[in-house]
Amino acid sequence: MTTFADLGLPQRLVHVLQNQGITEPFPIQRAAIPDALAGKDVLGRGPTGSGKTYTFGLPMLARLAGAGASTPAHPRGLILAPTRELATQIYQRLEEPAATLGLRVLAVVGGVNINHHIRSLARPVDVLVATPGRAQDLVNQHKLHLDAVQITALDEADQMADMGFLPQVRKLLRLTPASGQRLLFSATLDGDVNKLVEQFLHDPVVHSTAPVRAAVDSMSHHLFFVGDRPARNEVVLRIAARQGKTIMFMRTKHGVDRQVKKLRRAGINAYPLHGDKGQGARTRAIEGFADGSVPVLVATDIAARGIDIADVSLVVHVDPPAEHKAYLHRAGRTARGGAAGTVVTLAMDEQRKEVATLIKKAGVTATEHDISERDNPAGAPALKEVTGARKPNGPALPPPGQVAPQKPKNAAKSSNSQRRRPSAKGARRRRR
Incomplete structure (x- = not known):
């Protein structure tokens, strides 16, 4: 059985994976991690859920850990993802292994107050995980600079193409050093994605672990x-x-x-x-x-x-x-x-x-x-x-995030007592 240590990852990263119960690499990881660690540009195609985050993330962390220090607003690693959810997920996956190597990962995505990201970039960031739009906003405000990026990874490149992000992606890639390493992963490698590969990757090693089909055995x-x-x-x-x-x-x-x-x-x-x-x-x-x-x-x-x-x-x-x-x-x-x-x-x-x-x-x-x-x-x-369909039988729920109003237990009693309580005018009549 091939292990992550066999692929050349540092022992500290291997220990983090073992603590997470991850011991055997997925096919795309076995194929691409050694080439990524060697500094080669990698073009990977694999089905969704095939372990691509660790395929580009772990080699990026390993290489950056032995290649100097980062400065504020100048990350040395850049990961672009098409959606906030995916960017956040990548950040969560890489945060622990990065900390093990003494590296800091930061996610910047739309929908979050940009001032929060500006403050976070005022400290050194080793790996920046970003959606293209938010990264470009920070660049435009001169709060983010990509001139020190040594390794760039593009995840779900075909979805970025489908969502119309490729012009922004190209603009961001042009701001990174042309000599930097590029890792591109996608479920499909055709159309606009292929044009991106031809423009920005240098003699990439291609790893394709499965056709784009939903024929998962389970x-x-x-x-x-x-x-x-x-x-x-x-x-x-x-x-x-x-x-x-x-x-x-x-x-x-x-x-x-x-x-x-x-x-x-x-x-x-x-x-x-x-x-x-x-x-x-x-x-x-x-x-x-x-x-x-x-x-x-x-x-x-x-x-x-x-x-x-x-x-x-x-x-x-x-x-x-x-x-x-x-x-x-x-x-x-x-x-x-x-x-x-x-x-x-x-x-x-x-x-x-x-x-x-x-x-x-x-x-x-x-x-x-x-x-x-x-x-x-x-x-x-x-x-x-x-x-497993069945009839729903629960009480109606309020809109998400809201708490259903609860009627006080003594509401009826209180209401009745208020109706029985004599008015001040009535009390004066009785005193007379």
């Missing part, structure tokens, strides 16, 4: 034909009431908010996640979902590539995605780290053709269940068997 795919919209809405309620962590995907922010309201009215503790939510709300949703106190997360595709949370046993496409890549990345939120997981797509009558084409393009074999002709599709045995 992941099963199911397609439920549910009939009309009211029937689908009832099916969603039943699925959301199941036990276990569930991510439900909608196409629009409005759809997410509307769905969360429905679920919470039915007593299901669901939280929303989309780009219009403030950073505090997004953090509460992710943390609650991670620790299990929030069993249902309803999200737009922003979450499909930015969340790595264990024990997500079910992903539900309430709204089928617009294209097959989104299907694969949504599906990749379950069956992580070898765990089992289920992916369910709900299709109304008018969506049958669209969904069939989508699943075919995704290269997925899905078991079909037509429950649309039943009087009550939500009560179909197949739905319960596949998802």
Whole structure:
């Protein structure tokens, strides 16, 4: 068995991984870490959840630990990620191993007061994890300088392309020394990503560990034909009431908010996640979902590539995605780290053709269940068997983050006594 020590990582990093219960490298880690440690540019393709954060993060930390010291506002390592959630996740993964080597990691993302980031950059930062927009804002204010960056990593480069961030990414990369090491990781390496590679990477070593498919051995795919919209809405309620962590995907922010309201009215503790939510709300949703106190997360595709949370046993496409890549990345939120997981797509009558084409393009074999002709599709045995669906039975919940108002126990008594209490005018009449 290949170990992390065999790959050339410092023993202190190996000990941190062992304390986290991580002893055997993933395939992409076995392939790419030695080349990254050797200072080569690396171009890596691997499925989501394949261990890419440690693949670029650990070699970056190891190399920087033996290469001088950082100064305020001039990081020596730069990691760019497309979403706040992914950037925060990378920071959380690297913070402990960095501290072991005496290095400081800082995350700067949109949605947080920029003055907080400015104050944080006033101290030396070794590795900066950033979303492109916030990094550019800090550069524009002359609070961040990239001239000392020795190693740059781009994570989920294809999503950055899909989200329109590549012009910003190019602008930031031009501010880093041309001789610096570049590590680029992506689920796909085509289109605009390939142009980025040609422009900024120097004779990269290419490591591709898997095709972009959702054919994880421990992941099963199911397609439920549910009939009309009211029937689908009832099916969603039943699925959301199941036990276990569930991510439900909608196409629009409005759809997410509307769905969360429905679920919470039915007593299901669901939280929303989309780009219009403030950073505090997004953090509460992710943390609650991670620790299990929030069993249902309803999200737009922003979450499909930015969340790595264990024990997500079910992903539900309430709204089928617009294209097959989104299907694969949504599906990749379950069956992580070898765990089992289920992916369910709900299709109304008018969506049958669209969904069939989508699943075919995704290269997925899905078991079909037509429950649309039943009087009550939500009560179909197949739905319960596949998802654990059940009737919700809890009291209605207030909006996320709010506490339900509680009626004082003596409210009724107090109210009655007030009605019986004589007025001052009445008391004077009786005294007369």
